[in-house]
Amino acid sequence: MATAVVAAAYGGPEVLSVVETQVPSPGPGEVTIAVRASGVNPIDYKLYSGAFGSSPDNLPVRLGLEVAGVITAVGPEAAGPAGPLSVGDEVVAYPIKGGYTSSVTVPANVVVPKPADLSWEQASGLLAVGATAVHAVAVAKVSSADTVLIHGGSGGVGLLAVQLSLAAGANVVATASERNQALLREVGAVPVTYGPGLLDRVTHAAPSGVNAAIDAVGTDEAIDVSLALVPEAIRVVSIAAFHRADTGIALIGNGPGADPGTEIRANAWRQLLPLAATGKLTLLPAKTYPLAEAARAHTFLREGHPNGKLVLLPAQ
CATH class of the missing domain: 3.90.180.10 (Medium-chain alcohol dehydrogenases, catalytic domain)
Structure with missing residues (x-):
C-alpha cells in the first residue's frame, strides 16, 4: 500500500485528500519507485481546478508529474534512457502520473539516474521547469x-x-x-x-x-x-x-x-542534471511540505509568490 494525494472533486485545494492505495507491481518496461520527494507544478492544480475540463469520469484525479526516489522493483525488460535499471538505484522520473505518493509504478523510459550530489528536493523539482x-x-x-x-x-x-x-x-x-x-x-x-x-x-x-x-x-x-x-x-x-x-x-x-x-524535453535531463550536480546551475531553493499537506502547498502556490520550487515529502 502507498499513501497518495488525490482530488476527489473539482475545485480549489480543499478538494485534495490523502488516501491509501494499492501500488501495482511493475509490468514489462516498468519500475516501482519509493518516492523521496515530489515536485509541485502549476499544471497540477489546473488538472483539478476544471481548467482542462470537469468530467466526473476522470475523478479522482491523481497528481504529480515528477519525483525523485529509489527503485524498489523492476519489471521485465525495464531500461531507462541511460541504460538498465536495478533495485536500489537512486533515480528521477519525469513525466509521470500520480507522483504525489509514497510509492509509484512508472514507465522505465522516463526514469534517469539521480546524481549523488543533487538532493532529493532539488532533483524532484528540476526536470519539469x-x-x-x-x-x-x-x-x-x-x-x-x-x-x-x-x-x-x-x-x-x-x-x-x-x-x-x-x-x-x-x-x-x-x-x-x-x-x-x-x-x-x-x-x-x-x-x-x-x-x-x-x-x-x-x-x-x-x-x-x-x-x-x-x-x-x-x-x-x-x-x-x-x-x-x-x-x-x-x-x-x-x-x-x-x-x-x-x-x-x-x-x-x-x-x-x-x-x-x-x-528536446525528453532529453533535457542529459544537460540539466550534470550541470545542477556540479553547481553550474543555480537552482531556486525548495520549500518543502509533508505529503499530507499538499493542499497547503497548493494554496501557497496559487496565492503567493513561491520564490522557489515547492516539494512534497512522503513520510519515511
Missing part, C-alpha cells in the same frame, strides 16, 4: 552572438533559461521585481524591472540590440516589448502567451498550436 527552459533556449536558437531578453527571469523556468543562455555564450537581460534582481546579477544577467517604461529600460541595458526573447510570463507587455526589439518574430519564444499566436511568435508547451518539443 528545466525541460521547458531547455526547449525555449533551443527554439530561440540562442548562441554566443546573441543578446537575449528573458521575461520572468527570476522564476523557475526563467532562471534556468537565463543560465542556459549564458552558458551558450549569450548576453542576457532579464526582467524581475526589484527584490529578485540580486539573484540575476549573481548568475551574470543584467536585470531590469518590468512594468511601464520596460522598452526604454531594455534598450538602455542592451544598446547593441536584442536578437531573441524568451517569455515565461505571458503578458502583453512581454510580447509587445519583445516584438519591438527582436528583428525576427519567430525568435520570440513564449511558454504562456497563447493568445498572441497571430503575431508570428514561437509558442511552446501544451497550449493550442504550440510546439510540444517532445524529443
Whole structure:
C-alpha cells in the first residue's frame, strides 16, 4: 500500500485528500519507485481546478508529474534512457502520473539516474521547469552572438533559461521585481524591472540590440516589448502567451498550436542534471511540505509568490 494525494472533486485545494492505495507491481518496461520527494507544478492544480475540463469520469484525479526516489522493483525488460535499471538505484522520473505518493509504478523510459550530489528536493523539482527552459533556449536558437531578453527571469523556468543562455555564450537581460534582481546579477544577467517604461529600460541595458526573447510570463507587455526589439518574430519564444499566436511568435508547451518539443524535453535531463550536480546551475531553493499537506502547498502556490520550487515529502 502507498499513501497518495488525490482530488476527489473539482475545485480549489480543499478538494485534495490523502488516501491509501494499492501500488501495482511493475509490468514489462516498468519500475516501482519509493518516492523521496515530489515536485509541485502549476499544471497540477489546473488538472483539478476544471481548467482542462470537469468530467466526473476522470475523478479522482491523481497528481504529480515528477519525483525523485529509489527503485524498489523492476519489471521485465525495464531500461531507462541511460541504460538498465536495478533495485536500489537512486533515480528521477519525469513525466509521470500520480507522483504525489509514497510509492509509484512508472514507465522505465522516463526514469534517469539521480546524481549523488543533487538532493532529493532539488532533483524532484528540476526536470519539469528545466525541460521547458531547455526547449525555449533551443527554439530561440540562442548562441554566443546573441543578446537575449528573458521575461520572468527570476522564476523557475526563467532562471534556468537565463543560465542556459549564458552558458551558450549569450548576453542576457532579464526582467524581475526589484527584490529578485540580486539573484540575476549573481548568475551574470543584467536585470531590469518590468512594468511601464520596460522598452526604454531594455534598450538602455542592451544598446547593441536584442536578437531573441524568451517569455515565461505571458503578458502583453512581454510580447509587445519583445516584438519591438527582436528583428525576427519567430525568435520570440513564449511558454504562456497563447493568445498572441497571430503575431508570428514561437509558442511552446501544451497550449493550442504550440510546439510540444517532445524529443528536446525528453532529453533535457542529459544537460540539466550534470550541470545542477556540479553547481553550474543555480537552482531556486525548495520549500518543502509533508505529503499530507499538499493542499497547503497548493494554496501557497496559487496565492503567493513561491520564490522557489515547492516539494512534497512522503513520510519515511
